[in-house]
Amino acid sequence: MSADEIRTSKVEELRVVHQPLPRHDQAEKIAGTTxxxxxxxxxxxxHARLVRSQVPSARLLRRDGSRALGVPGVVVVLFGxxxxxxxxxxxVPGQTVEVGALKATMQVLATERVRFHGEPIAxxxxxxxxxxxxxxxxxxxxxxxxxxxxxxxxxxREGAPAVHDTGNLLAEWNIDxxxxxxxxxxxxxxxxxxxxxQFVDHAYLEPEAGVGWLDDDGVMNLRVATQVVEHYRDVARxxxxxxxxxxxxxxxxxxxxxxxxxxxxxxxxxxxxxxxRRPVRMQxxxxxxxxxxxxxHRNVMRYRTAAAADGxxxxxxxxxxxxxxxxxxxxxxxxxYSSVHACGPYRVDNARIRSKAAYTNNPPTSAxxxxxxMQVVLGYESQIDELATRLGVDPxxxxxxxxxxxxxxxxxxxxxxxxxxxxxxIDAVRDRAGDPPRPxxxxxxxxxxxxxxxxxxxxxxWLNDSAAAWVGYQMDGSLTVRCGVPDVGGGQASSxxxxxxxxxxxxxxxxxVHFGDSALTPLAGTTTATRQLLxxxxxxxxxxxxxxxxxxxxxxAETAQPVESLLLAPGGVASAGRTVPLAQALQVCRRRNVPxxxxxxxxxxxxxxxxxxxxxxxxxxxxxxxxxxxxxEVDLDTGQVRVLRYxxxxxxxxxxxxxxxxxxxxxxxxxxxxxxxLEEIVVEDGVNLxxxxxxxxxxTAADVPDIEVVxxxxxEGLGPFGARGVxxxxxxxxxxAISSAIAAAVGARPTTLPITPERVLDAAARGGx
Amino acid sequence: xxxxLTTTLVVNGRTVTxxxxxxxxxxxxxxxxADVLDPKYAxxxxxxxxxxxxxxxxxxxxxxxxxxxxxxARVTTAAGLTGPGxxxxxxxxxxxxxxxxxxxxxxxxxxxxxxxxxADGMTRTRDEIRHELHGNLxxxxxxxxxxxxxxxxxxxxxxxxxxxxxxIPP
Ligand code: FES
Ligand code: FES
Numbered sequence: 032m033s034a035d036e037i038r039t040s041k042v043e044e045l046r047v048v049h050q051p052l053p054r055h056d057q058a059e060k061i062a063g064t065t066x067x068x069x070x071x072x073x074x075x076x077x078h079a080r081l082v083r084s085q086v087p088s089a090r091l092l093r094r095d096g097s098r099a100l101g102v103p104g105v106v107v108v109l110f111g112x113x114x115x116x117x118x119x120x121x122x123v124p125g126q127t128v129e130v131g132a133l134k135a136t137m138q139v140l141a142t143e144r145v146r147f148h149g150e151p152i153a154x155x156x157x158x159x160x161x162x163x164x165x166x167x168x169x170x171x172x173x174x175x176x177x178x179x180x181x182x183x184x185x186x187x188r189e190g191a192p193a194v195h196d197t198g199n200l201l202a203e204w205n206i207d208x209x210x211x212x213x214x215x216x217x218x219x220x221x222x223x224x225x226x227x228x229q230f231v232d233h234a235y236l237e238p239e240a241g242v243g244w245l246d247d248d249g250v251m252n253l254r255v256a257t258q259v260v261e262h263y264r265d266v267a268r269x270x271x272x273x274x275x276x277x278x279x280x281x282x283x284x285x286x287x288x289x290x291x292x293x294x295x296x297x298x299x300x301x302x303x304x305x306x307x308r309r310p311v312r313m314q315x316x317x318x319x320x321x322x323x324x325x326x327x328h329r330n331v332m333r334y335r336t337a338a339a340a341d342g343x344x345x346x347x348x349x350x351x352x353x354x355x356x357x358x359x360x361x362x363x364x365x366x367x368y369s370s371v372h373a374c375g376p377y378r379v380d381n382a383r384i385r386s387k388a389a390y391t392n393n394p395p396t397s398a399x400x401x402x403x404x405m406q407v408v409l410g411y412e413s414q415i416d417e418l419a420t421r422l423g424v425d426p427x428x429x430x431x432x433x434x435x436x437x438x439x440x441x442x443x444x445x446x447x448x449x450x451x452x453x454x455x456x457i458d459a460v461r462d463r464a465g466d467p468p469r470p471x472x473x474x475x476x477x478x479x480x481x482x483x484x485x486x487x488x489x490x491x492x493w494l495n496d497s498a499a500a501w502v503g504y505q506m507d508g509s510l511t512v513r514c515g516v517p518d519v520g521g522g523q524a525s526s527x528x529x530x531x532x533x534x535x536x537x538x539x540x541x542x543x544v545h546f547g548d549s550a551l552t553p554l555a556g557t558t559t560a561t562r563q564l565l566x567x568x569x570x571x572x573x574x575x576x577x578x579x580x581x582x583x584x585x586x587x588a589e590t591a592q593p594v595e596s597l598l599l600a601p602g603g604v605a606s607a608g609r610t611v612p613l614a615q616a617l618q619v620c621r622r623r624n625v626p627x628x629x630x631x632x633x634x635x636x637x638x639x640x641x642x643x644x645x646x647x648x649x650x651x652x653x654x655x656x657x658x659x660x661x662x663x664e665v666d667l668d669t670g671q672v673r674v675l676r677y678x679x680x681x682x683x684x685x686x687x688x689x690x691x692x693x694x695x696x697x698x699x700x701x702x703x704x705x706x707x708x709l710e711e712i713v714v715e716d717g718v719n720l721x722x723x724x725x726x727x728x729x730x731t732a733a734d735v736p737d738i739e740v741v742x743x744x745x746x747e748g749l750g751p752f753g754a755r756g757v758x759x760x761x762x763x764x765x766x767x768a769i770s771s772a773i774a775a776a777v778g779a780r781p782t783t784l785p786i787t788p789e790r791v792l793d794a795a796a797r798g799g800x
Numbered sequence: 801x802x803x804x805l806t807t808t809l810v811v812n813g814r815t816v817t818x819x820x821x822x823x824x825x826x827x828x829x830x831x832x833x834a835d836v837l838d839p840k841y842a843x844x845x846x847x848x849x850x851x852x853x854x855x856x857x858x859x860x861x862x863x864x865x866x867x868x869x870x871x872x873a874r875v876t877t878a879a880g881l882t883g884p885g886x887x888x889x890x891x892x893x894x895x896x897x898x899x900x901x902x903x904x905x906x907x908x909x910x911x912x913x914x915x916x917x918x919a920d921g922m923t924r925t926r927d928e929i930r931h932e933l934h935g936n937l938x939x940x941x942x943x944x945x946x947x948x949x950x951x952x953x954x955x956x957x958x959x960x961x962x963x964x965x966x967x968i969p970p
Contacts, residue, residue: 053896060904061892063838063879067905070837160832161821235939236842236850236905285840285905286939317843520903520940690899694945698902701942724847724937732933732943737926740944 042685042744046601048533048752051690054525055539056283056518065283068256069240073310076242077106079303080163080313082153082170083323084145087181087357087392087717088192089174091143091152099155099169104162107306108170109154111142114302115271119294121359137358139269139298145174146194147357147394148719149323156303156311179717183354183389184331194357194390201355201388202363204370205644208442209381214346218337222417226334227783228406228766230354230712231327232721233399234729237285238320243300244310246278250550253300254280258287258517259557260549262294266301277301281547287519288702289398292559293325293360318722325397326712328365328388329354332373332410337381338418342429346381347442349373349410353388353396353403360397362388367641368403368487371443371650375411376453376485377433382442392717398559400699404486405763412482412767413780426771427457430483435656444647449747452682453483453656459680459741460660467662468675474667476800477675478776481660482767488561488756489652489749492638498566499553502531502574503628504582508613509541515555516567517547521758522691523563527571529687530751534575536601537613553630561756564687565652565749566633572751574631585625586616636749653748655755657681659700659764663772667795670788672708672773674734679764680741684748684755696761697738703765705730711785776800807871811836812880822868826860827851829867830877838879838908842937849936852909853877859916861935878908881915891915894953895946902940910936914950923954 042049059065096108111117120136141152153170157163178192185191186199193199215221241255251270253263263277270277284291296313303311315324335348351369355362366388373384415433419426434453440446460481467479490496500514512531518524524544532539545552555567579599586604587594590611598605603612611619620627638649662676679700686692709728713720721727748755766784773791774780778798781790802822809816811834820833827844830836830853839862842850846864853862854876881889888896891914901907913936917924924932929950930943938946 051899054899057896057899057901057904058888060901060907061878061895061911062882062886062888063877063908063911064886065904066837067840069841072835160828233939235903236840236848236937237903238842284903285842286903288939314841317845520905522902690945694899694902694941697942697944698940699942702939723845724843725845729937729939731935731937732930732947734934735930735943737947738942738944 045752046533047529047539048687049685049689052529052539052688054522054691055528056525067237067285068254068282069314071242071254072312073242073244076310076312077156077158077303077307078160078163079154079156079299079311080167081151081299082155082167084141084148084150084152086145086174086176087148088177088179089145090177091141091145091172092175093171093173094152095171096153098171099166102162102166102169104158105166106156106158109140109302109306111138111140113306114139114269116269117142119265119298121361147392148717149394154299154303156307179392181391181393181714181717183352183391186389186391187387194392199390201359201390202366203643204367204386206370206382206384206442206646208646211346211348211381211383214381215337218345219340220338220418220421221335222414222421223335224413224417224782226332226410226413228330228409229784230329230394230714231399231706231710232321232712232727233288233290234727235286235288235290238315238317239291239295239324240314241296241300242310242312243304245304245308249276251277251301251304252280253297254282255296255300256284256291257281257297258291258519258559260515260517260547261554261557262297263549265294266297269298270301270305278550281517284517284519287558288400289402289559290324292398292557295324317724321712321721321723321727322719323394325356325360325395327399328362328396328403328406330369330406332407334410334414336414336418342422342424342432344377344379344433347374347379349384351386353386354393355388355390356393356395357390358395360395362396365398365403369407370645371441372404372485373407373411374442376435376483376656378435378439379442384442393714394712394719400702401486401759401762402560408482408484408763409766409770409784413771413782416480416771427461427481430457443645443650445649445651447654449653450745451656452743452745455743456656456658456680456682457481457483459743460658460678463678463739463741464660464662464676470664475664476667476776477662477664478772478774479660479662480768480771480775481658482764482771483658484760484763485654485656486760486763487651487654489565489635490560490562492636492649492652493640495637496556496562496566496635497632498555498570499630499632500555500567500570500574501553501628501630502571502578504617506614506617508537508617510535510537512542512544512571513552514544514546514567514571515549515552516563517558519558521695522688523558526564526687526691527567530568530571531575534572534579536599561758564754564756566635568751568754569633570631573633574629577629577631581625581629582616582620585620585623586611588623589619653755655681655683655757655760657760657764659768661768661772663769663776665773665776665791667800670791672786672791674704674736674769677736678739678741679761680743681757681760682743682745682755683757684750685744685746685753686742687752687754689742692742692757693740695757696740699761700738700765701730701735703762704735704769707766707769707784708786805868807867809870810874812876824867826862826865826867826870830862836877838877840905840908842905849909849913850906852912852936854912854916859912878911881911890956891918891953894949894956898945898949898952900941900946900949906936906938910938910946914953917950918954926951
């Protein structure tokens, strides 16, 4: 089955799907019995910790573990030379040959050169955490400092210190459509702006953790907090063993958001286990997590936008420079997302987009919810609001006038093939919000703004994405689902149970979902890119449909009735006269040699691989659209911003579980508000100054208002039952909704995130408030 | 490292005596020594509330007190809120019905904070609930459904919560 067969069902016929059922995984989480990656322990288990670079750029002159080895309880101190293949590889497909040969690799443990503060150099393994704590400080590392480059634009200049021998330009993408210069020449109004976003940390509550052990067949088992069980292949390459000799298990995660997409503890656990032949646990501290795990890209975005007097957008001219940090990770692809999403959910016939990602000696940057498609919302939505101000038209009307509809093409060339309820989301947030608020005091001002966006769901089409799932009846009529999906906390496993329950009529509490095991569950790919509902959801749907056909076929043959006259209902197979109880129907299947299980594989939409110059291509399976509205109050004396009201509307296609959808939207909106107002990983000359949650401020319950969620359902998504992906889309609009609301309040626009009180006061001074 | 100390705590109604390093935080003592795993490490500096437990009925960030400091105390963790057969308390049921747990990693701490909140029997507005939750970080829910759950549990869960806050095993 493929994505081109869009499945929609009559919503009133749905029994389980579309119901706000409690998720099947929640009871254990609430009872406190869920065992996360760091909760598992083995008898005789060892503990491991990394020794990390204390400087951002240096040659390593000496590394010596002998003093650390002298600490009682220390078992081994490992360096890069002890790693069979001391290289972590990231596949960066496509265009990079044109910008210099890219080697998207980094060492597992650095041997000669470190490129960022926090880069792993040594791995200490000990009998106890206490021994580790003593020993790590005794591993001696002698550095010879090398020049540091910590600004991506500086890094691209002639003569900048080279982070890698291949040069500092990691990736480059261009989009050219129409005649941009002619459009600007003909424009009635032109607005220009420069927007800057910051390094952001995922700050999931569960720091990176896992346990590794060798099982009786010599298979390396890693039970780790990961969004990607397929990293077993990377671990096998590092260990120099066959892929079949490594198994990765992802238990329920304490949050992911992209931060557990690249490997974290996996290679280190594997090396430690391989050397000691004993079970090993590794848990990163919050400090390590903030220091050394890849961040959200810091972007500089320069926009010029041309429009006609009637508000029609004529052209966008966009330049993006993205800070890739010290190693490639997924930066080239994140930048691709920024480029494709750069013009927003609007028709524009002329566009020139130039984007570059540069190496620096900053922490590496990689995947994070929104994956480059979210920073640009600040750019294009700020531009739209500036246009509205210049033209004196209502910002909502201006958006609706330019809003993408089915059949329109994005600048990259992809045609939108599904219904887009963008205008409806604009009306929805405004209807919900009603009258704007009033200031609560004389030195207070209020502002309201909206921001719309589009965000892809599903992986890039040339990656040949697929997902598999196995669905099988037990003889008592209960159901087992096996699917390699990692559950990061968004209800990934639970929604699979809901889909299987809908198709097969088995009650949710009689369904068990086994997930996230690279050896025992069919591989379903990464829980990233808002792809799991699309991919594993469709795979389970496919498997359940196959299974249903098998059972109905067997009963049809047994009872000599046409298969069309049979129905798989809760409790059994129903036909005109009577119901064959399910247990009996399964007996019939067994007797007739009809399997009572099925494997479903879903293949994502396909497309051609892109080159540096993007054009005329389908890039993504589809997009999700939405609009947010923010009311803010600004204190003109302190610069404090209070979000008074926040409304978020998205067309989710079909809500498989409306409560889960609301939870995804509210959670993403608050993360976006955090990025808009509070959060920043502060790096100075390559030194990461953000060491704990004391410095890294994510929103608390008291910092945000209720997120009022409006769910619209076009039924047009590519997921099962017409669902669209919704994990990432709601994180982008807050950047623009909040900054534009502040602009509306104080009369000038803050353009750099996070919008600290100083930046608010600066904008207020410019705006004359 | 410090000398070992013997500490006795009544954890969720069970008397637990262990000898361990005197420097161990209550969180590490519970997790690494006593195998009580529902309090979570997330920051280690008293900011996030993932490690929250009730010590003699008072909510405490267990990562920033030493186990030895509370020797003899009654400690209630989120797992201690369930009934003898593992059945969810009214507060926990409200969390369940309102989807208040996504990844669930903050949830044990949230439940402890909510238990302490409900113990005084007062009915709070949503803003007041938000204010009292400010020491418990959640990265998944945006707090919306957590506030929904606590709001719904006020009254309904009151009796059970008071019992738990006093350290009475359910
Ligand atoms: S782990 Fe104790 S407050 Fe965060
Ligand atoms: S549910 Fe994930 S941190 Fe709260």
